[in-house]
Amino acid sequence: MPERLKGQSRPLFEIIRLLDLKSAASVIPAGLALLLSLVAPAALCLYILGRLEAEPAIAFFLLGWLFISGSEFPAQLSNGSGRPSMSFIVLRSLDAGLVIALGLFLYLERGLPETVLAWAVAASLTLYLGYYSGISLLKAVPGKIRLAMPEAMVAADHLFLSRGTVWGGEREIVLFLSAAGVVIGRPEWGFAASVTAGNLNWIIKALNFWRRTKKDER
Amino acid sequence: MKALIIAAGRGSSFRGQAPRSHKTLIPVCGLTVIERIVAACPQTEELVIVTGYQAQELEAKLTRILEGKIKFTFIRNPEWEKANGISVLAARDALSGEKAFLLSMSDHVYEPALVELLTAEPPCPGQCLLAVDRNLGACFDLNDATKVKLDGTGKIVNIGKQIADFNAVDTGVFYCTPSIFYALAEASSAGRESLSDGVRVLCRKGAMGYRDVSGAMWQDVDEPDSLAEAEKRLWRVAVKPRDGVVSRLFNRKVSALVTRLICGLPVRPNHVTLFNLFLAAAASLLIASGQFLAGGLAAQFYSIVDGVDGELARLKHQGSWFGGWLDNVTDRLCDWMLISAAAWSITRVGTGKETAWIFMAAALFSNILYWTAMDSLLVSGILRTPETKGNFLARVEKWFYEREMVFGLTHDSYLLILAVGVALRKPAATLAVLIVLETFWWAIKLIQVRKTRPSEKYAEFLARENAGKAQRAESAAL
Numbered sequence: 001m002p003e004r005l006k007g008q009s010r011p012l013f014e015i016i017r018l019l020d021l022k023s024a025a026s027v028i029p030a031g032l033a034l035l036l037s038l039v040a041p042a043a044l045c046l047y048i049l050g051r052l053e054a055e056p057a058i059a060f061f062l063l064g065w066l067f068i069s070g071s072e073f074p075a076q077l078s079n080g081s082g083r084p085s086m087s088f089i090v091l092r093s094l095d096a097g098l099v100i101a102l103g104l105f106l107y108l109e110r111g112l113p114e115t116v117l118a119w120a121v122a123a124s125l126t127l128y129l130g131y132y133s134g135i136s137l138l139k140a141v142p143g144k145i146r147l148a149m150p151e152a153m154v155a156a157d158h159l160f161l162s163r164g165t166v167w168g169g170e171r172e173i174v175l176f177l178s179a180a181g182v183v184i185g186r187p188e189w190g191f192a193a194s195v196t197a198g199n200l201n202w203i204i205k206a207l208n209f210w211r212r213t214k215k216d217e218r
Numbered sequence: 219m220k221a222l223i224i225a226a227g228r229g230s231s232f233r234g235q236a237p238r239s240h241k242t243l244i245p246v247c248g249l250t251v252i253e254r255i256v257a258a259c260p261q262t263e264e265l266v267i268v269t270g271y272q273a274q275e276l277e278a279k280l281t282r283i284l285e286g287k288i289k290f291t292f293i294r295n296p297e298w299e300k301a302n303g304i305s306v307l308a309a310r311d312a313l314s315g316e317k318a319f320l321l322s323m324s325d326h327v328y329e330p331a332l333v334e335l336l337t338a339e340p341p342c343p344g345q346c347l348l349a350v351d352r353n354l355g356a357c358f359d360l361n362d363a364t365k366v367k368l369d370g371t372g373k374i375v376n377i378g379k380q381i382a383d384f385n386a387v388d389t390g391v392f393y394c395t396p397s398i399f400y401a402l403a404e405a406s407s408a409g410r411e412s413l414s415d416g417v418r419v420l421c422r423k424g425a426m427g428y429r430d431v432s433g434a435m436w437q438d439v440d441e442p443d444s445l446a447e448a449e450k451r452l453w454r455v456a457v458k459p460r461d462g463v464v465s466r467l468f469n470r471k472v473s474a475l476v477t478r479l480i481c482g483l484p485v486r487p488n489h490v491t492l493f494n495l496f497l498a499a500a501a502s503l504l505i506a507s508g509q510f511l512a513g514g515l516a517a518q519f520y521s522i523v524d525g526v527d528g529e530l531a532r533l534k535h536q537g538s539w540f541g542g543w544l545d546n547v548t549d550r551l552c553d554w555m556l557i558s559a560a561a562w563s564i565t566r567v568g569t570g571k572e573t574a575w576i577f578m579a580a581a582l583f584s585n586i587l588y589w590t591a592m593d594s595l596l597v598s599g600i601l602r603t604p605e606t607k608g609n610f611l612a613r614v615e616k617w618f619y620e621r622e623m624v625f626g627l628t629h630d631s632y633l634l635i636l637a638v639g640v641a642l643r644k645p646a647a648t649l650a651v652l653i654v655l656e657t658f659w660w661a662i663k664l665i666q667v668r669k670t671r672p673s674e675k676y677a678e679f680l681a682r683e684n685a686g687k688a689q690r691a692e693s694a695a696l
Contacts (some may be wrong), residue, residue, distance in 0.1 A: 140542025
């Protein structure tokens with residue numbers, strides 16, 4: 001392979017390194033994950049039984065969803081099924097849908113001002129943008145690199161599919177801060193904080209990524 | 219690898235039109251010929267440029283162009299008025315230690331594909347290779363071209379402008395070993411001083427091979443007509459190989475005009491990408507403020523200009539991974555601005571804010587869902603290597619694919635529907651149609667790929683991953 005092409009492929013290896021790091025860092029003990037995941041159905045049951053107000057029930061549901069979806073369960077769903085895309089579509093649409101639905105609930109049912117809904121929509125887009133800016137790295141791989149190193153390309157693609165994120169943290173930031181805002185009774189603060197922190201998270205990580213790899217990229 | 223560029227001559231054919239400029243400094247679609255040569259030879263680590271006529275001035279100009287881009291050295295040929303073989307010989311000391319090097323005329327533009335074909339395998343020791351084009355019908359000026367006679371065994375048997383029996387033309391790019399210098403010295407001692415004379419010496423020894431690069435773009439820029447032809451050919455290469463239907467049939471025709479206008483300016487593709495963000499913001503403001511027609515037109519103009527960054531990148535060899543990433547991310551931001559504005563504009567046609575908010579939330583959610591589905595299919599390799607069975611949709615897609623188009627709800631068709639709907643003052647109906655189309659399309663694609671077998675590579679990868687997981691679990695248990 002030409003020397004200059006080797007230099008240009010550096011972002012690909014950087015993505016693989018990032019995804020490998022994620023694999024090592026993201027393992028939560030299975031028992032703890034299961035325990036925390038129970039928060040979601042428990043909150044739902046308590047709300048239905050009238051033992052919990054809607055707002056804390058929603059917040060606990062969001063946190064429970066974060067733990068369920070953050071475990072290895074969605075990845076296991078896709079492995080071996082031949083349809084790796086399905087769990088991602090479910091995961092991302094539920095993430096975005098839950099945050100938007102929360103905003104709609106607060107606006108339409110609770111009568112909060114429309115700015116709350118606007119922040120909720122922005123938080124949902126932030127969550128997606130964090131994910132999308134990661135997947136875009138793989139979409140934008142130059143054709144010559146894709147052809148020159150198919151093995152590395154396939155590895156990067158499928159590492160991404162099993163990890164679900166390049167930058168990491170976008171779901172945790174947005175879902176946790178949105179839930180926290182609801183719990184403290186100031187949902188707009190929670191949404192605004194998640195928009196700010198969520199966008200800073202992916203922008204800073206993307207800038208660092210390009211700073212590390214840009215010198216060889218032409 | 220080093221590359222030898224012969225730029226010692228006067229460039230007489232162009233003298234009438236461009237008296238102050240050497241042919242290698244002539245801009246072709248926004249880049250000088252020498253810049254195009256550098257871009258076409260990505261394997262090259264150092265240029266050795268032979269100068270002669272107005273050497274000092276040319277070297278100063280080339281230094282300004284090449285500094286920081288590639289390592290380069292100049293070699294002066296005091297006998298520049300003699301034939302071009304003497305210029306090649308002037309670089310003998312600089313290149314005789316090289317195993318192989320590229321040799322290029324300084325007035326030829328070509329695309330990287332040509333050099334890739336030529337350098338796919340190194341020449342045998344003592345042999346040289348010439349990139350030849352067998353497609354004689356595509357040669358712009360066959361009378362002026364250097365003709366080549368190829369035998370059936372990969373060897374060149376004769377070369378020259380005046381030979382009557384030929385079956386290919388010389389593209390002006392060689393992959394040489396130092397044997398070229400011995401051949402040129404031998405020819406020169408007999409009073410024959412052109413590069414073709416040296417090549418004929420190698421031909422006689424059976425040491426002159428060729429690589430067929432027919433189909434790869436190349437053109438010399440000897441005179442204004444050939445310069446115009448070079449620009450025309452570069453435009454053909456700059457067109458995206460496959461496009462959405464709207465882009466191919468309409469957008470590209472307009473975006474090409476915009477790209478032509480700006481390709482001579484110091485504008486980079488990333489500048490255009492960022493400009494698009496402002497264009498989409500302006501269109502969104504117009505739509506949100508109830509100026510439907512202007513907003514719709516601005517949205518469609520944004521869609522057209524969205525193609526300019528890619529065209530510019532391909533035309534000026536300025537494409538980058540970062541640029542592709544930035545383009546993807548800004549595309550989503552622009553879409554969201556336009557969708558939000560279209561939803562907000564519902565309040566301008568007598569509907570309440572609640573409806574507008576619900577439409578906005580639904581349309582943005584649908585957009586997120588659509589792109590998640592499409593991108594996860596793309597990254598999973600299914601869309602990259604389609605193995606779909608021959609159902610009706612696959613046949614329709616194939617029909618468009620063969621016509622260099624992509625069938626489906628692509629970005630260009632999405633924006634056209636949005637622009638037309640908004641211009642007709644029907645934002646709610648437009649968003650509803652887009653939501654239905656998006657949902658329908660990703661659902662169809664998912665049904666389609668249910669029948670798709672995961673690629674073998676993916677299966678191998680999964681096996682490796684699963685083995686790794688089992689190993690980690692075992693280590694953790696121990």
